[in-house]
Amino acid sequence: MTDCLFCKIIAGDIPSTKVFEDDLIYVFKDINPKASVHILVIPKQHIARLDHANTEHADLLAHMMLSLPNLAKSQGLDDGFRTIINTGPGGGQEVDHLHIHILGGSHMPGFN
Numbered sequence: 001m002t003d004c005l006f007c008k009i010i011a012g013d014i015p016s017t018k019v020f021e022d023d024l025i026y027v028f029k030d031i032n033p034k035a036s037v038h039i040l041v042i043p044k045q046h047i048a049r050l051d052h053a054n055t056e057h058a059d060l061l062a063h064m065m066l067s068l069p070n071l072a073k074s075q076g077l078d079d080g081f082r083t084i085i086n087t088g089p090g091g092g093q094e095v096d097h098l099h100i101h102i103l104g105g106s107h108m109p110g111f112n
């Protein structure tokens, strides 16, 4: 039994609003959205943070990256979108399961 919040979401033990899933990734709405569209893209495999990934994860990471444009478009973000990966305490990461934020639409926070 894992203590990881996002692994529990993938398993369905904690409810989430699913946007998409395939064999490798699960995508769901952020519970505390920072913009009108704010979704999280996570690997089904538990990788705690980006700096724990290695070349064995290359195909998975490429799949995540290459999925982002279509996922953004599926949420109506036709003009573009912002992606964020927070890594470790120094990067403000709060959940220790690798995730890519996709943000866009109205109410986009400033970057500075």
Ligand code: 5GP
Pocket: 005, 014, 016, 017, 028, 029, 030, 031, 032, 033, 085, 086, 092, 093, 094, 095, 096
């Ligand atoms: P981090 O700061 O680790 O990059 O981002 C973690 C994100 O996960 C935050 O934006 C936070 O709102 C979101 N989050 C935390 N707990 C939950 C939850 O239980 N469900 C969902 N859908 N999002 C969560």
Ligand code: ZN
Pocket: 004, 005, 006, 007, 008, 045, 046, 047, 096, 097
């Ligand atoms: Zn996990």
